[in-house]
Amino acid sequence: MHHPPAARSSEEGASDAPARLPLPSRRQAPAGARAPSPVRAVRTAGPWTLPRTLGSCRKARKELRETLTAWGLEHLVPTAELLVSELVSNALRHTDGPLTLTLERLPGGLRAMVADENPRPPRLVRADIDDEGGRGIALVDGLADRWGVEPEPGGKAVWFELCG
DSSP: OOOOOOOOOGGGTOOSSOOOEEOOOSSBOOTTOOSSSSOOOSEEEEEEEEOSSTTHHHHHHHHHHHHHHHTTOGGGHHHHHHHHHHHHHHHHHHOOSOEEEEEEEETTEEEEEEEESOOSOOOOEEOOTTOSSOOHHHHHHHHOSEEEEEEETTEEEEEEEEEO
16 A cells, blocks of 8 residues: 655755645555556666766756657657656755666656665655745656656665656
8 A cells, every 4th residue: 555755854855844745646656666567678778877967967868868769759758858857856966876867668658767875765745835846756746657766775766657
């Protein structure tokens, strides 16, 4: 059974302001789930190591765009670029170690994964109107067909899937 994520604590980057309210996810997979069914990737691209610089999102979008074009999935580029940018930005903001991007061509679309060294999963929270951040995972939840977090040795991989 899926339980909604807890509100962020001050040690996870929130200020002394009241904790943000957790939101129920519309599309998050149960913990540990990687696909809607035991669908295996037809092709894999990456992993690409992303630098810990402002250019990381640009590099991730470039690799994503080139790969999706080669796979004939150009129609997924706009949404996939936005979601990959959000996952990379979150990893840059909340981790200190290296990041990687891996893309998988599924029979019905795309799975994109951003891995980092922080084992804590991202939280889906309701951002206040004046909050500067806190909307990235809500975008992933709203636009991806599925998304989730997979524990990995020394960290985690946050992934999303787009059908099409």
